[in-house]
Amino acid sequence: MRKLLIIGIGAGDPDQMTVQAIKALNRADVVFLPDKGEEKAALRHLREAICARFIEKPCRMVTVGTPERAPAGTDYRGVVDDWHGRIAANYDRLFRDELAEGQYGALLVWGDPALYDSTLRIVERVRAGGLALEWEVIPGISSVQALAARHRIALNRIGEPVMITTGRKLAAGFPAGQDSVVVMLDGEQTFARIAPDDLDIYWGAYLGTPDEILMAGPLADLAGEIAAVRAEARRKHGWIMDIYLLRRQAARSG
Numbered sequence: 743m744r745k746l747l748i749i750g751i752g753a754g755d756p757d758q759m760t761v762q763a764i765k766a767l768n769r770a771d772v773v774f775l776p777d778k779g780e781e782k783a784a785l786r787h788l789r790e791a792i793c794a795r796f797i798e799k800p801c802r803m804v805t806v807g808t809p810e811r812a813p814a815g816t817d818y819r820g821v822v823d824d825w826h827g828r829i830a831a832n833y834d835r836l837f838r839d840e841l842a843e844g845q846y847g848a849l850l851v852w853g854d855p856a857l858y859d860s861t862l863r864i865v866e867r868v869r870a871g872g873l874a875l876e877w878e879v880i881p882g883i884s885s886v887q888a889l890a891a892r893h894r895i896a897l898n899r900i901g902e903p904v905m906i907t908t909g910r911k912l913a914a915g916f917p918a919g920q921d922s923v924v925v926m927l928d929g930e931q932t933f934a935r936i937a938p939d940d941l942d943i944y945w946g947a948y949l950g951t952p953d954e955i956l957m958a959g960p961l962a963d964l965a966g967e968i969a970a971v972r973a974e975a976r977r978k979h980g981w982i983m984d985i986y987l988l989r990r991q992a993a994r995s996g
């Protein structure tokens with residue numbers, strides 16, 4: 743049977759590679775490297791740097807083209823489902839062509855594979871399509887953990903929950919009944935469009951990379967400034983990845 747190692751590689755700093763991830767990488771006969779086009783070239787370079795630094799035995803690298811996703815429109819789930827179907831078809835072909843029976847293939851996943859990443863769902867889909875695969879998941883340091891560590895904060899207050907959500911969901915307003923909310927995948931600077939009332943923001947961009955930017959304080963004071971810094975960084979680098987924690991100021995219990 744073909745075997746897959748789905749390896750979390752950390753969220754930007756190669757030093758976040760765990761010993762388990764390095765060992766898994768060195769078990770791979772083939773490493774599949776997604777190529778998401780020019781905008782994400784910086785991310786591809788990080789994956790390549792990780793392979794160059796940590797792989798200690800001969801191993802084949804295979805670049806995987808990623809199909810374009812149609813604009814989301816109103817049917818977000820339908821569009822994503824169709825996109826995943828096309829990626830799964832790509833992977834199916836690739837695993838059959840590039841991975842011999844009994845060999846290990848590695849998929850390097852940004853951050854942790856369990857958090858806002860489609861690799862596990864796509865592998866399930868390839869298996870459902872009839873290709874026999876064994877697979878292992880190696881956890882990684884996620885951007886959520888990197889954000890908390892760089893701001894030197896605990897994510898939750900004592901005994902309180904933490905919600906992790908997307909910019910798309912935050913657009914409806916700060917979630918009712920929540921105290922601490924981490925927002926990912928926000929290409930629209932949604933933090934600047936919600937009522938800032940009693941919220942603090944802990945914002946981080948390019949975490950773990952030499953271009954890292956951190957800002958924290960009351961949302962009412964900082965929203966405009968972060969939006970301007972973000973826009974300028976995006977213009978300068980051609981891409982941006984950012985994440986933030988929003989926390990109610992009133993519930994200062996822990």
Ligand SMILES: C[S@@+](CC[C@H](N)C(=O)[O-])C[C@H]1O[C@@H](n2cnc3c(N)ncnc32)[C@H](O)[C@@H]1O
Binds near residue numbers: 852948983984
């Ligand atoms: C497709 S998700 C992947 C998340 C990843 N699996 C993880 O565990 O962090 C991409 C989002 O993660 C966040 N992200 C990932 N790496 C980041 C970094 N180095 N700095 C800031 N945000 C990051 C951003 O919110 C970005 O939009």
